Amino acid sequence: MTSSPLLQIRDLNVRFHGERTVHAINGLNLSLGHGEMLGLLGESGSGKSVTLKTLLRLLPPKRTMIDGSIEVNGTDIMTLSGKRLSRYRGGDVSMVFQEPALALDPVYTVGEQIAETVMRHRGIGRREAMEVALDMLVKVRIPSPERRLKNYPHEMSGGMRQRAMIALALSCRPKLLLADEPTTALDATVQIQILLLLRELQKEFGMSIIFVTHDIGVAVEIADRVAVMYAGNIVEEGSIHDIIRDPRHPYTRGLLSANLHDVARGTRLEAIPGAPPALNIKPASCQFAPRCAHVMPACTSALPPFVSPGEGRRVACLLERGRELA
Amino acid sequence: MSRIDQQLDGRDRGGPAQPLILAQDLKKHFPIRSGLLNRKTATVHAVDGISFEVRKGETLGIVGESGCGKSTTARLLIGLIELDDGTIVFDGDAVGADLSLKEMRKSVQMVFQDSYASLNPRLTIEESVAFGPGVQGLSDPPKRARDLLARVGLDPDRFGQRYPHELSGGQRQRVNIARALAMSPRLVILDEAVSALDKSVEAQVLNLLADLKEEFGLTYIFISHDLNVVRFVSDRVMVMYLGEVVEVGPVEAIYARQAHPYTASLFSAMPSMDPDNRTLEPPLAGDPPNPVNPPSGCRFHTRCRFAEDICSTAKPRLDVFGSNRDHLAACHMRVPFSGHSLADVETSP
Numbered sequence: 001m002t003s004s005p006l007l008q009i010r011d012l013n014v015r016f017h018g019e020r021t022v023h024a025i026n027g028l029n030l031s032l033g034h035g036e037m038l039g040l041l042g043e044s045g046s047g048k049s050v051t052l053k054t055l056l057r058l059l060p061p062k063r064t065m066i067d068g069s070i071e072v073n074g075t076d077i078m079t080l081s082g083k084r085l086s087r088y089r090g091g092d093v094s095m096v097f098q099e100p101a102l103a104l105d106p107v108y109t110v111g112e113q114i115a116e117t118v119m120r121h122r123g124i125g126r127r128e129a130m131e132v133a134l135d136m137l138v139k140v141r142i143p144s145p146e147r148r149l150k151n152y153p154h155e156m157s158g159g160m161r162q163r164a165m166i167a168l169a170l171s172c173r174p175k176l177l178l179a180d181e182p183t184t185a186l187d188a189t190v191q192i193q194i195l196l197l198l199r200e201l202q203k204e205f206g207m208s209i210i211f212v213t214h215d216i217g218v219a220v221e222i223a224d225r226v227a228v229m230y231a232g233n234i235v236e237e238g239s240i241h242d243i244i245r246d247p248r249h250p251y252t253r254g255l256l257s258a259n260l261h262d263v264a265r266g267t268r269l270e271a272i273p274g275a276p277p278a279l280n281i282k283p284a285s286c287q288f289a290p291r292c293a294h295v296m297p298a299c300t301s302a303l304p305p306f307v308s309p310g311e312g313r314r315v316a317c318l319l320e321r322g323r324e325l326a
Numbered sequence: 327m328s329r330i331d332q333q334l335d336g337r338d339r340g341g342p343a344q345p346l347i348l349a350q351d352l353k354k355h356f357p358i359r360s361g362l363l364n365r366k367t368a369t370v371h372a373v374d375g376i377s378f379e380v381r382k383g384e385t386l387g388i389v390g391e392s393g394c395g396k397s398t399t400a401r402l403l404i405g406l407i408e409l410d411d412g413t414i415v416f417d418g419d420a421v422g423a424d425l426s427l428k429e430m431r432k433s434v435q436m437v438f439q440d441s442y443a444s445l446n447p448r449l450t451i452e453e454s455v456a457f458g459p460g461v462q463g464l465s466d467p468p469k470r471a472r473d474l475l476a477r478v479g480l481d482p483d484r485f486g487q488r489y490p491h492e493l494s495g496g497q498r499q500r501v502n503i504a505r506a507l508a509m510s511p512r513l514v515i516l517d518e519a520v521s522a523l524d525k526s527v528e529a530q531v532l533n534l535l536a537d538l539k540e541e542f543g544l545t546y547i548f549i550s551h552d553l554n555v556v557r558f559v560s561d562r563v564m565v566m567y568l569g570e571v572v573e574v575g576p577v578e579a580i581y582a583r584q585a586h587p588y589t590a591s592l593f594s595a596m597p598s599m600d601p602d603n604r605t606l607e608p609p610l611a612g613d614p615p616n617p618v619n620p621p622s623g624c625r626f627h628t629r630c631r632f633a634e635d636i637c638s639t640a641k642p643r644l645d646v647f648g649s650n651r652d653h654l655a656a657c658h659m660r661v662p663f664s665g666h667s668l669a670d671v672e673t674s675p
């Protein structure tokens with residue numbers, strides 16, 4: 001491991017209060033190295049998007065309580081405001097979403113939007129910015145880029161719009177790209193094109209990527225390391241090899257067997273019973289216990305601590321007690 | 327548990343060998359209107375002359391890229407939209423002639439992807455499930471609803487009085503399944519019915535669907551973009567591309583050897599689940615063409631790496647592939663002496 005990671009999240013807690021209280025993130029710790037590709041896995045409501053939005057400081061401040069620290073390249077981003085915050089957003093860190101409509105403005109051409117962002121962040125003129133925009137469309141391999149520069153988002157297909165959004169997100173050469181299920185809405189054949197593209201661009205630009213997905217198959221195609229979330233915290237983390245070959249947390253194991261890869265027809269699936277918790281109170285014990293086949297009395301009395309069963313791995317499950325590395 | 331509708335058996339008229347559905351040359355084109363006068367300016371060839379059968383008691387999987395016409399096919403089968411052309415025969419009776427659309431619709435139910443949009447937010451889930459049977463004048467709708475809720479794993483005492491927003495996505499999808507079954511259908515069309523569910527919940531619902539099929543003697547059409555799921559549930563698989571059927575056959579045959587280059591690309595886009603053998607090259611370049619102006623001849627020729635002159639001039643017929651009479655594909659390479667240089671001349675083992 002290098003001495004200073006690009007991203008360091010310490011004891012992050014995010015709570016929404018409004019009509020009902022949601023403890024969305026509960027004591028999350030995460031670090032990410034330079035040039036690393038992390039897959040963030042977990043089911044709906046486990047806090048994947050909230051983690052990314054917190055990183056970009058996108059959550060509504062009035063209804064959100066955040067504590068903990070987040071450092072990007074040594075800067076505490078929780079203290080940023082005004083000009084420095086907008087330079088950080090889209091400059092050092094940028095994001096691609098599942099739905100390009102959230103990022104692309106329907107009334108401007110794709111070229112204008114990329115140029116606008118580049119001008120704002122780099123302080124260069126329109127002509128030069130348009131050249132950067134063209135260069136970006138070439139980089140994301142959009143066919144006939146000169147013509148596409150003048151297209152409005154609705155004139156493009158889904159896959160092409162997703163490429164345009166990636167071009168926009170990368171136009172200021174971010175050090176960290178946050179990708180929130182960017183291929184979930186795409187066809188399988190287009191999805192794999194976009195995954196391969198992201199892999200190439202990551203190498204070319206030397207950036208780090210956090211890639212959110214609920215599909216472990218997608219994580220296998222793209223990630224070096226995987227963090228599995230459940231009920232607002234990471235429950236297991238390790239290299240993609242470790243997670244695939246030797247999952248330790250009962251939730252991770254359940255996810256893998258539910259993937260149906262090579263499961264014989266007509267057999268009964270090993271489904272995880274029940275549903276995820278509501279998160280209206282702050283977790284004080286293993287949140288997976290009501291669905292876990294291995295639950296013990298101790299699981300319901302305190303939060304299971306992290307145990308490291310191997311190099312670069314951690315698991316929050318009492319079954320791992322006594323298995324830590326010497 | 328006993329069958330909810332004891333008359334089920336009495337409805338099977340043609341015997342097990344007669345297809346439950348025989349669809350011939352189904353066609354549906356949607357007009358695109360624009361401008362001040364809202365004139366028709368173009369046509370989407372959503373479903374363009376497809377024929378297939380659904381056998382009694384089977385699960386037919388339908389796969390293909392977004393926009394290829396899967397949902398339109400489903401909506402034609404249950405009469406939600408009108409056919410432009412073609413015929414549907416339901417257990418031997420031509421729909422619209424021997425059998426009224428209304429009669430047929432009692433026997434065919436559909437479950438959609440969006441579990442929330444399909445439920446009336448102002449009805450409790452018990453009321454939602456009882457609603458259809460009430461309209462049809464079936465006996466004791468509330469009891470029927472409670473039985474079915476229990477059957478799909480939702481305790482009626484605990485959940486019956488809840489509203490849709492008080493349930494999780496997986497629970498709502500169970501309600502939708504109960505609602506479809508309340509009409510005692512013979513065919514249930516599941517259009518991306520598990521796609522929005524988390525993997526851990528998807529497995530629960532797939533187990534449930536398998537149990538219900540057995541218990542009620544159902545036939546399923548299962549539409550999904552997840553090829554792992556389709557392989558797991560289907561007996562036969564039908565592959566669509568731009569409004570046409572390009573391949574159909576038994577699930578083992580198609581997963582073992584794809585006859586059509588499009589099917590092959592679709593299958594090689596499946597995640598490998600092996601970090602040491604990641605996909606290195608995209609199996610298919612570009613996006614699907616616009617269905618407003620489908621390519622001539624074989625519609626796949628603009629993206630097919632085997633395309634030759636014949637492919638853009640002549641439309642390949644759906645024909646038997648290899649020794650399995652049940653495995654059909656529409657590709658010139660698979661038809662001896664078609665004019666394609668790679669056309670099979672040997673017979674496959």
Ligand SMILES: Nc1ncnc2c1ncn2[C@@H]1O[C@H](COP(=O)(O)OP(=O)(O)OP(=O)(O)O)[C@@H](O)[C@H]1O
Pocket residue numbers: 016022024042043044045046047048049050051214279
């Ligand atoms: N702005 C908000 N106000 C209140 N609650 C919120 C808000 N944003 C998210 N939540 C809640 O926080 C929890 C975590 O949500 P999050 O969007 O991070 O889930 P996710 O893991 O991204 O799920 P998905 O796979 O469905 O996108 C959920 O219970 C969600 O309802």
Ligand SMILES: Nc1ncnc2c1ncn2[C@@H]1O[C@H](COP(=O)(O)OP(=O)(O)OP(=O)(O)O)[C@@H](O)[C@H]1O
Pocket residue numbers: 356357370371372373390391392393394395396397398399617
């Ligand atoms: N009511 C409509 N009016 C106009 N065009 C329509 C209508 N319904 C569907 N279409 C078009 O018909 C084509 C086939 O659509 P359909 O919904 O059947 O595709 P699908 O295979 O179900 O795709 P998906 O996987 O995205 O659900 C698409 O191009 C779609 O845009």
Ligand code: SF4
Pocket residue numbers: 249250251286287288289290292293294295296299304316317318319
């Ligand atoms: S801590 Fe206990 S309940 Fe939680 S996952 Fe491990 S064994 Fe199961």
Ligand code: SF4
Pocket residue numbers: 586587588624625626627628630631632633634637642656657658659
């Ligand atoms: S008919 Fe020609 S273009 Fe179509 S799939 Fe076969 S080889 Fe490819």
Ligand SMILES: [Mg+2]
Pocket residue numbers: 048049050180
């Ligand atoms: Mg999310």
Ligand SMILES: [Mg+2]
Pocket residue numbers: 396397398517
């Ligand atoms: Mg559809």
